[in-house]
Amino acid sequence: MNKRLSIFSKGLALTLVLLTTSAGALFAAPIKVDVNLSDYVKVEGVAGNLSSVGSDTLNNMMTFWAEGFRKKYPNVNIQIEGKGSSTAPPALIEGTSQLGPMSRKMKNKEIQAFESKYGFKPTTIGVALDALAVFVNKDNTLKQLSMTQVDAIFSKTRKRGAAEDITTWGQLGLGGDWANMPISLYGRNSASGTYGFFKEHTLEKGDYKDTVKEQPGNASVVLGVTEDKGGIGYSGMGYVTSGVHALPISDKDGETAYQPNYDNVLSGKYPLGRMLYINVVKEPNKPLPTLVKEFITYVLSKEGQEVVVKDGFLPLPAAVAKKQLALID
Known part of the structure; x- marks a missing residue:
């Protein structure tokens, strides 16, 4: 299986x-x-x-x-x-x-x-x-991420084996004004099941970075990324709005990335x-x-x-x- x-x-x-x-x-x-x-x-x-x-x-x-x-x-x-x-x-x-x-x-x-x-x-x-969505501001042109990259963005322990901490959009291939722009992190607080699920399945039970802006609800996470051009966050897909877009995600670097949709959730191709x-x-x-x-x-x-x-x-x-x-x- x-x-x-x-x-x-x-x-x-x-x-x-x-x-x-x-x-x-x-x-x-x-x-x-x-x-x-x-x-x-x-x-x-x-x-x-x-x-x-x-x-x-x-x-x-x-x-x-x-x-x-x-x-x-x-x-x-x-x-x-x-x-x-x-x-x-x-x-x-x-x-x-x-x-x-x-x-x-x-x-x-x-x-x-x-x-x-x-x-x-x-x-x-x-x-x-x-589908737990990882999303960025609507103006962000990033096309996809791997679970390894998501871990390196959100976690200070990098249990998925990334070679370096990811802190700027340039490290993910964006150029121009984006190259040196810091990545701004939005997530849920520790009372949240979404916080726990993301920690277990994305960070492999590693530790979140201290810079994650913890929010009381999914809607607050989405609003934060909507208002922050350099923002990235995670929430249940039902909360994603026109102010953000969900990224396709691959299980590992170099593998095919899949959209967080019904087909891919049922088949297990979407990793979250x-x-x-x-x-x-x-x-x-x-x-x-x-x-x-x-x-x-x-x-x-x-x-x-x-x-x-x-x-x-x-x-x-x-x-x-x-x-x-x-x-x-």
């Missing part, structure tokens, strides 16, 4: 690889959801309060899902807070939320803390796909594809509370995955959504 697919669980990765041989219709622009996804069927007796605490990356998507869900169930009240993936596990453990959206999987210590409270592990449900998750408290062999179960069912339905596309992210193929639904039965 392509090692770049290690971002997914092994079972999901295999499903995605197999789907790329037959899902050509999914790759057209604009992206369309899989026609084989299930329609959401409204049920009786759904009411009450639902709380979500976690990922900033999923914040807009959770809001859109909540709006769609409440149209079906007006007696449901949903509160959403998106300050970072690291806030999800404590909220689930303390019982202050029923939904814990995260842009990464829980760390072992988070799972252990959860298990210490409940006596069982959290249920982690994949709800959308994302990832799954986005919602975590819930589900006791083994017992059903989820009806309100929580129906919300997750809605998210994984055709209508729910259309929300994913609306928010600029990538919908799950039907076979993957079905596998996720099985986790909440």
